[in-house]
Amino acid sequence: MKASTYGAFTVLIEQFQPAEIIAAAPDAIAMALGENVRNAHPLAQDMAGAPLSSLAAAIERKNTRPGSQVRAASLGTWDFTNALAAGVQGIITRRFEAAAGHRRFCGETEVLDFKRVDMPELDIADELPIAFELGEIPNEVQGLTELNLRIDGCIRNARVVTFARRLGVSWQVVKNDQIGLIADLIRLLGNSAARTEAGLLYRELELNPALDDGLPVFIDGANWIKSPLSETSLGAGVAAMRTFQTISGNNADLAAAHLLVAADLEVAARKLVHESGLPIEITATAQLATGHWYLFSDPEIHPACTTLKLRGAAQPVRAEAGKKFYLDGTYITARADLGAVVRGRMGIVRGQPA
Structure with missing residues (x-):
């Protein structure tokens, strides 16, 4: 040899x-x-x-x-591509996580497979009655005919979709051990996966889809502020988050924790939040229409939006051995199983110029 x-x-x-x-x-x-x-x-x-x-x-x-x-x-063997894919998995995962700013205000929901599913927002009666000693505790759920439970809204046909791209690795790259070149390309694919998942969510936010009750997610006077981003409109959005009505007629009393803004509002939003002293994180994106902004509650308390995860998947994006070889090189595949939906009206406020 x-x-x-x-x-x-x-x-x-x-x-x-x-x-x-x-x-x-x-x-x-x-x-x-x-x-x-x-x-x-x-x-x-x-x-x-x-x-x-x-x-x-x-x-x-x-x-x-x-x-x-x-x-x-x-190069044209499973030994090579499997080892290469396993070696770069860490960097594609970390780059995806670093670039996925939208996940800071999203929950995560596990789905069984790639089939379409309905994603309801469940809003139970939030009054806790007094439980007397030796007394019977009321049942909130006793069967479908006596379900004291409101499905406040439901996004139909939510699903996980697979996105993928092959990366060719030439013999010259292997011979010269240009691992940094491969890493740079893998990082770009991690960025792309994060941007794709964010786009799924942002497009749904901008479309303002209807829920099962026939009304859109964002309703003027409830969780839609038709005013440019300013101290006044931000204050109105924060208040709307607090005063959203639950099924029992209580105020949701959710704190605004995240502010998502269009690219043209990034500097103004950061200045506004800083000067206001509000404990609100900011995410900016070029995937929203000019002048649009959204407030979200803390997803640990109430996830207004959620990303979708396949059951058993360790992470949504991964490097895999390519299923195609060529004489002077090989392929690895970056694959991402992604989905994101709006769960309902509570915990989210939309703002935009009238």
Whole structure:
């Protein structure tokens, strides 16, 4: 085997079995990208200086046969793409989380699969009656015919949708261990996934869809402030969040915790919140119409919006082995299973110029 083709790590390749080097590759790739890898494989640190070429050399050694295509036998294998995908998973996850500013004001709802589901907002009677000693505690839910429960609104046909893009990795990149180039592209795909999920939510906010009662999510005089963002309109939005009526006729008394604004309002919004001394986080986006702004309650108290998560999924975005190879390289796939919906009227206020 001409191990020198793969770089300077010939000693490592000659001293250890290919299976050991292949097993260490995901941790080595992650280390090369600056990841803090816990319980790393013992060989990972030694491989981290040239993880791609060392992995390719080990796979070539494992698959060497007379007359074989050397590069196809290394890059064009599941061993290589699986190890590469596992090694870059950490950076695509972290970049997605860093770029997903909308998740600060969203809850998370688990769904079983990719089928369409209804996402109701459940608003039970929020009065707690006195429970006398040895007395019967009233049942709020006794069956469908006596359900003391209001479905305040329901967004139909919510679903998780898969978005994906393949990333080609050439032989030259592997030979020269240009792991940073791969990392930069993977980070961009993490950004793209976060922007896509945010877009699903922002489009729904802007469309103002109807709930099951036939009325839109945002209603003038209830949770729709038809006024440009200002100290006065922000105050009206904060008050509207507090005074939203529950099924029992009580004020929801929710605090405004997050302010989402269109790109043209970012500076003004930050100045306004700072000068007002309000404990409100700000998220700005170019995906809203000019002049539009939204207030949200803390999702830990009442999630007005929610992202959708497939049951059993550790994270919504992941790197996977590509299902296609080519002679001078291979692919990995960035895949994101995303969904986001508005849950109802409580805990959200819309503002815009009249």
